[in-house]
Amino acid sequence: MAHPQMFDDEDPFLARLREIALALPDADMKVSHGVPAFFTKKVFAYYGASVKVDGEWVRHERCVSVLLDPGEREAMLADERTFVPAYLGPSDWISVDLVHDDNGTVDDVDWDEIAELLDASYRMTAGPRRVAALDAGRLPGRG
Template identity: 60%
Template sequence: MTHPIMFDDADPVLRRVRELALSFPDAAEKISHGIPAFYTTKVFAYYGGSIKVDGAYQRHDQSLLVLLDPDERRALLSEERCYLPAYLGPYGWLGVDLGPASDWAEVEELLDASYRLTAGRRRVAALDARGRG
């Protein structure tokens, strides 16, 4: 069964996330479970997530899902804008609600951290060679 598309391609927040995510070496985009997924060999970010509340899913359409080291994830979970996404939360992923007024430098840092955990040594070396990080 194909998942329905659960995002608006004209969403300006998605456009900004897409621009940042695709700037990483060898990064590409695909649709996974109805939402944009940014990946190299492995996915390093998703746009859009959900949480399960009383047996129903509550959507967080304008959010970024990233994989972080446990200490960083724990620190961010104390913030109201952050959540453990359904399905991926138990595997180290964190959801961060975004909006037009988001701190885009922070979003880029979160993408960078997640990319470094998933992209492999060669791609991380290419990232560092560009003077990023």
Template identity: 55%
Template sequence: MSHPVMFDETDPHLARLRPICLALPEAQEKVSHGRPNFFTRKVFAIFGGSIKGDHFSPVARRALLFLPDASEHEALLADERFFVPAYVGATGWLGLSFHLTGGPERVDWDEVAELVDGSYRLTAPARLVKELDSRA
């Protein structure tokens, strides 16, 4: 049995996140567990999630889930916009709540791009990270 779709394809936050993710070398998108997942060999970003014990929390429903560098994990959690998502949080992932930030015009998309870039670098094959570095 497949998961129900748990996002709105016309969500303006997703519309801004998608090109950031898909601009990375060989990045692709697939819907998995009802949500957009961005990946190369491994997933590096997810749009939307849940919080343990509250699968319908508005804080997580419209969020970027990403894998931060371990050295930044605690500092990010000190910011109220960040949370530990259900399921992937156990392996170090965090979420950035767009619900707590506000409309897409209030989101710092440069910050989002940096978080996505860092997560990509931690999960993508070395050859793709090298290709990304050569673009700069």
């Protein structure tokens, strides 16, 4: 049975994340387990995640999940916006909430920081040829 879609195609946070992620060499997007997954050969980011709190599933609709090297991961986990996502967490993924409350807007997000996290995760998964292509160009999301 297919997973239901758990995102809105018109979500402005997803639109901005899609713009940054798809600017990376050979990056594409697919829907995996009901959420957008950004990938080359391997997934380097997901939009949306869940976590179990006191036995109940809590959905974080507007977050990005990335894979970071252990030192970066530990530093990010000290940030109150981050959490260890269900299913992906045991494989060293972390999630970062893009908004802190329902009143947050796209303009409130530090998109340069999100671009850096996507870049780091991409480098962990994309392979040497793609990383070299990235290094030869400009980091997406930078003005």
